[in-house]
Amino acid sequence: MRSALRLAAGLSLLAVLAAGSVEDEQQTSSAPIDYSNPKYVVNYKALADEFEANSLAAESKYEGQLIYIKGPVSSVDKDILGDPYISITGDWDFAMIRCNLTDESVNSASAVRKGQYITVAGLVGDTTMGVSLNRCRVVG
Numbered sequence: 001m002r003s004a005l006r007l008a009a010g011l012s013l014l015a016v017l018a019a020g021s022v023e024d025e026q027q028t029s030s031a032p033i034d035y036s037n038p039k040y041v042v043n044y045k046a047l048a049d050e051f052e053a054n055s056l057a058a059e060s061k062y063e064g065q066l067i068y069i070k071g072p073v074s075s076v077d078k079d080i081l082g083d084p085y086i087s088i089t090g091d092w093d094f095a096m097i098r099c100n101l102t103d104e105s106v107n108s109a110s111a112v113r114k115g116q117y118i119t120v121a122g123l124v125g126d127t128t129m130g131v132s133l134n135r136c137r138v139v140g
Contacts, residue, residue, distance in 0.1 A: 033066060033135060035121045044071030044088050044097050047131060055127070062124040062131075068139060069097050069131075070119045076112050086112060086120065086138070089130075096130030105137035112138060 040062065042050075047069060050058040074089035074096075084106050088097040099120045101109055112118060119140035122133025 033123070035066070035137060035139060037066070038068045038121060039065040041068040042070070044069055047097070051127065051131070059127050063127070065124055066121060067124060067133070068119050068121050069099075069133070070140075071097060071117065073112055073114055073116045073118055075114060076109060084109065086118075086136070088118070088120065097133065098130060099133045099136035100125075102135050102137055108138050 047058075047062075050061075069088060071088035073086060075087045076084075077087075078084050084101045086099040086101065086109055088099065097120070099122055118138055120133060120136050121139045122136030125132040125134045
């Protein structure tokens with residue numbers, strides 16, 4: 001009986017924590033962004049070199065920050081959920097940048113072509129397999 005109560009209490013706590021996490025994410029994703037004032041402006045290769053040299057330090061430095069990244073377009077597409085993105089990739093696999101586009105930036109991204117050198121702005125998100133930029137838009 002006690003183990004059942006502990007299990008129920010643990011699941012309840014987990015549900016509360018998960019709900020709070022979703023709420024925090026929604027608040028972060030709806031806050032306005034001043035795209036004209038990035039914290040960092042980096043070339044995609046320089047960013048990859050930072051992550052290769054010390055991934056923990058690079059994550060700490062960039063995570064959640066608005067940055068501009070310059071590099072060559074490898075694809076403009078939609079993922080399996082239908083969300084539009086631009087990939088910036090060079091000769092280095094880890095240098096892959098995935099720019100998850102905002103709804104407002106899809107039209108400008110339609111003009112972008114594979115191989116074109118562009119600048120994108122976005123909030124640094126997941127860095128597990130390359131760098132993911134959220135709320136991304138093409139700025140140059």
